[in-house]
Amino acid sequence: MSLYNSFRATITCPHCQDVAEREVQFRYGHVWQHEYVLGSTIIWGPAAVGDPGLPRVVVDGWMVECDACGGDGRIALFLRDNVIWGLGPVAWAPGLPSNGWLADGGGSG
Numbered sequence: 001m002s003l004y005n006s007f008r009a010t011i012t013c014p015h016c017q018d019v020a021e022r023e024v025q026f027r028y029g030h031v032w033q034h035e036y037v038l039g040s041t042i043i044w045g046p047a048a049v050g051d052p053g054l055p056r057v058v059v060d061g062w063m064v065e066c067d068a069c070g071g072d073g074r075i076a077l078f079l080r081d082n083v084i085w086g087l088g089p090v091a092w093a094p095g096l097p098s099n100g101w102l103a104d105g106g107g108s109g
């Protein structure tokens, strides 16, 4: 069984533009089906994925099936100081590995 964490937010479906509360599954921090929303701080624990010392991280997530069109797919979660503050298309994070994470240089402030 593959474990993951869940992030919930109001998200516009990238396939059909339907707006609804959706679940995004991801593997970062302590991976044990933790539930997160915008503003949540990542929980750390044994065998955690990632690095709590990084100021900016992008995490690859998977938006679960849309109720309106059945579409799903990758979506990026943006973290600052271990807090989930936003999300967006994975195209905003070039090089982001599928089901992985990336330290973000964040030069644009």
Ligand SMILES: [Zn+2]
Pocket: 013, 014, 015, 016, 017, 018, 066, 067, 068, 069, 070, 071
């Ligand atoms: Zn949809």
